[in-house]
Amino acid sequence: MPKTFKKPEALSDQKTHYCPGCTHGVIHRLVAEVIDELGVRGRTVGIAPVGCAVLAYNYFTFDFLEAAHGRAPAMATGIKRVRPDLIVFTYQGDGDLASIGMGEIIHAANRGEKFTTIFVNNAVYGMTGGQMAPTTMPHQRTTTSPFGRDVADVGMPVKMAELLSALQTPGYITRQTVIKPKHIVRAKKAIKQAFTYQLEGKCFSLVEVVSTCPVNWGMTPLDAIKWTEETLLPYYQLGDVKTPEN
Amino acid sequence: MGKVLMKGNEAIGEAAIRAGCLNYFAYPITPQSEVAEYLSKRMKEVGGLFLQGESEVAVSYMLFGAAACGERVFTTSSSPGISLMSEGISYISGAQLPVVFVNIVRGGPGLGGILPSQGDYLQATKGGGHGDYKLLVMAPASVQEAVEMVMTAFPLAEKYRNPVMIIGDGLIGQMMEPVEFPDHLKSEPTNKDEWAANGMDTRKSDTPNIVKTLHLDPKILNELNLTLKAKYERMKQEEVRYEPYNIDSDYQVLIVSYGTMSRVCRTAVDDLKESGFEVGMIRPKTLFPFPEKAVREAAGKASCKVVISIELSMGQMVEDVERSVLGQRPVEWYGMCGGDIPTPEEVMDAVKSLV
Numbered sequence: 001m002p003k004t005f006k007k008p009e010a011l012s013d014q015k016t017h018y019c020p021g022c023t024h025g026v027i028h029r030l031v032a033e034v035i036d037e038l039g040v041r042g043r044t045v046g047i048a049p050v051g052c053a054v055l056a057y058n059y060f061t062f063d064f065l066e067a068a069h070g071r072a073p074a075m076a077t078g079i080k081r082v083r084p085d086l087i088v089f090t091y092q093g094d095g096d097l098a099s100i101g102m103g104e105i106i107h108a109a110n111r112g113e114k115f116t117t118i119f120v121n122n123a124v125y126g127m128t129g130g131q132m133a134p135t136t137m138p139h140q141r142t143t144t145s146p147f148g149r150d151v152a153d154v155g156m157p158v159k160m161a162e163l164l165s166a167l168q169t170p171g172y173i174t175r176q177t178v179i180k181p182k183h184i185v186r187a188k189k190a191i192k193q194a195f196t197y198q199l200e201g202k203c204f205s206l207v208e209v210v211s212t213c214p215v216n217w218g219m220t221p222l223d224a225i226k227w228t229e230e231t232l233l234p235y236y237q238l239g240d241v242k243t244p245e246n
Numbered sequence: 247m248g249k250v251l252m253k254g255n256e257a258i259g260e261a262a263i264r265a266g267c268l269n270y271f272a273y274p275i276t277p278q279s280e281v282a283e284y285l286s287k288r289m290k291e292v293g294g295l296f297l298q299g300e301s302e303v304a305v306s307y308m309l310f311g312a313a314a315c316g317e318r319v320f321t322t323s324s325s326p327g328i329s330l331m332s333e334g335i336s337y338i339s340g341a342q343l344p345v346v347f348v349n350i351v352r353g354g355p356g357l358g359g360i361l362p363s364q365g366d367y368l369q370a371t372k373g374g375g376h377g378d379y380k381l382l383v384m385a386p387a388s389v390q391e392a393v394e395m396v397m398t399a400f401p402l403a404e405k406y407r408n409p410v411m412i413i414g415d416g417l418i419g420q421m422m423e424p425v426e427f428p429d430h431l432k433s434e435p436t437n438k439d440e441w442a443a444n445g446m447d448t449r450k451s452d453t454p455n456i457v458k459t460l461h462l463d464p465k466i467l468n469e470l471n472l473t474l475k476a477k478y479e480r481m482k483q484e485e486v487r488y489e490p491y492n493i494d495s496d497y498q499v500l501i502v503s504y505g506t507m508s509r510v511c512r513t514a515v516d517d518l519k520e521s522g523f524e525v526g527m528i529r530p531k532t533l534f535p536f537p538e539k540a541v542r543e544a545a546g547k548a549s550c551k552v553v554i555s556i557e558l559s560m561g562q563m564v565e566d567v568e569r570s571v572l573g574q575r576p577v578e579w580y581g582m583c584g585g586d587i588p589t590p591e592e593v594m595d596a597v598k599s600l601v
Binding site for chain 2: 045066
């Protein structure tokens with residue numbers, strides 16, 4: 001009987017360091033499947049962020065750079081400008097992209113840089129130990145908001161997809177999640193669309209993936225999925241926020 | 247091509263192109279914005295890349311990205327901008343990427359002023375960003391020399407897989423002088439397939455290249471730092487450049503001075519010589535590696551009573567001069583750093599007051 005399901009070629013054999021219930025592994029796999037399907041592994045350069053996915057290069061089988069905090073979009077700009085034929089993506093978390101790297105992502109998007117960003121939003125700093133992120137929800141407890149996020153003090157969570165969509169430069173900006181199989185199917189479609197726009201040299205593309213962090217949320221993986229559905233998704237609504245056509 | 251009259255900043259931009267570098271990322275800052283203005287036009291003519299980044303921080307990582315995939319790349323900035331780039335320079339050094347930086351130094355600290363200064367000597371030669379790293383630092387004293395240093399910087403950066411910085415005070419960028427671009431200084435980029443993240447197809451390989459700076463294993467990080475140290479030691483052996491002046495005379499005073507300041511000192515040395523007062527001078531062309539041996543030997547000459555470091559700062563290079571003289575002679579300092587440049591007369595007075 002022929003194999004109908006196998007590990008993507010773009011994914012390495014290494015075991016990941018991600019915590020149980022974390023969705024980074026699923027998102028890695030989707031990126032790898034898309035790269036396989038588009039047949040671009042040999043000309044892809046990924047950019048790992050600072051944060052949980054800093055070691056992402058261990059889990060893929062193509063060239064990688066490791067960025068400083070928030071600077072991945074500037075690095076991607078550097079590569080894509082001197083080698084437009086390469087397929088370049090940044091893989092960034094919410095602390096990385098929405099806080100320290102806010103300037104870099106906005107300007108890269110506004111210049112219409114032809115790379116793809118996979119933005120993993122789990123509403124918390126993961127690697128540094130569960131501190132408050134720009135995307136942390138109101139009243140959400142973190143190690144630096146022990147009484148819950150006080151929006152009167154630190155403002156409301158940032159909706160990156162909507163914020164970037166306000167730019168007049170054409171782009172593809174979408175928000176997805178991977179908490180259920182139906183979401184995973186849609187997220188993969190969106191990631192493939194994003195890379196396809198890049199291949200066509202059409203526009204900047206960003207796929208925000210609302211993700212889980214059971215360990216730093218202090219929940220079981222199942223409760224984390226439930227909390228994502230009940231708390232995150234009503235605020236971070238799923239779907240395409242901007243397409244290059246409109 | 248013969249000699250042309252060019253402003254320093256424009257000549258620096260042209261020199262990079264003539265050297266074979268067609269990729270330039272920058273952010274405007276006085277007194278070097280003319281480089282960006284010049285290259286925004288010129289790169290189009292030669293089919294190169296010009297991109298104005300949103301900040302010096304971002305520019306430093308655009309350089310990282312471009313260099314990491316194996317392409318020649320450079321930037322120009324001025325002091326406050328270099329401070330912002332220093333974060334990226336640390337990463338670029340750690341990742342061992344060849345990138346050329348030009349710092350047209352202005353006065354500081356803070357916004358300081360926009361006039362010539364040499365106040366970034368320590369930042370350039372001792373670090374600036376975090377961690378153990380060094381840049382190969384060259385300091386031109388004329389527009390012609392700036393051109394030649396920029397042209398030689400690219401193969402040097404590739405030879406060492408290390409960033410190179412050309413540090414010119416504001417005057418070098420702003421003044422016009424006749425220059426020519428020596429054809430023999432044009433160079434071909436080295437093959438970087440061994441380490442560059444340039445896409446596996448580019449190098450017909452199935453093994454990914456990873457360009458990174460994180461090394462959680464203390465032994466591996468220590469090894470990396472030993473590798474870097476070995477490069478810096480090799481630079482000390484192979485790259486020291488300096489110009490001796492009036493060093494065959496029986497000088498009583500030895501001046502150590504670089505860049506624009508050294509040109510004033512040269513006039514002072516000539517004028518003092520006419521009045522029968524012999525002064526020798528060592529002009530470092532590389533600030534790192536510093537011409538320690540040349541300064542030590544010149545200071546040790548029997549006729550020499552005292553050494554003076556003359557610089558447009560409150561005494562930065564003087565630390566390297568002291569380190570080189572090894573206590574053989576007293577080491578003094580003279581300088582200014584508000585933006586004015588001492589006149590030959592003021593230098594002569596400072597020198598004469600020593601003996």
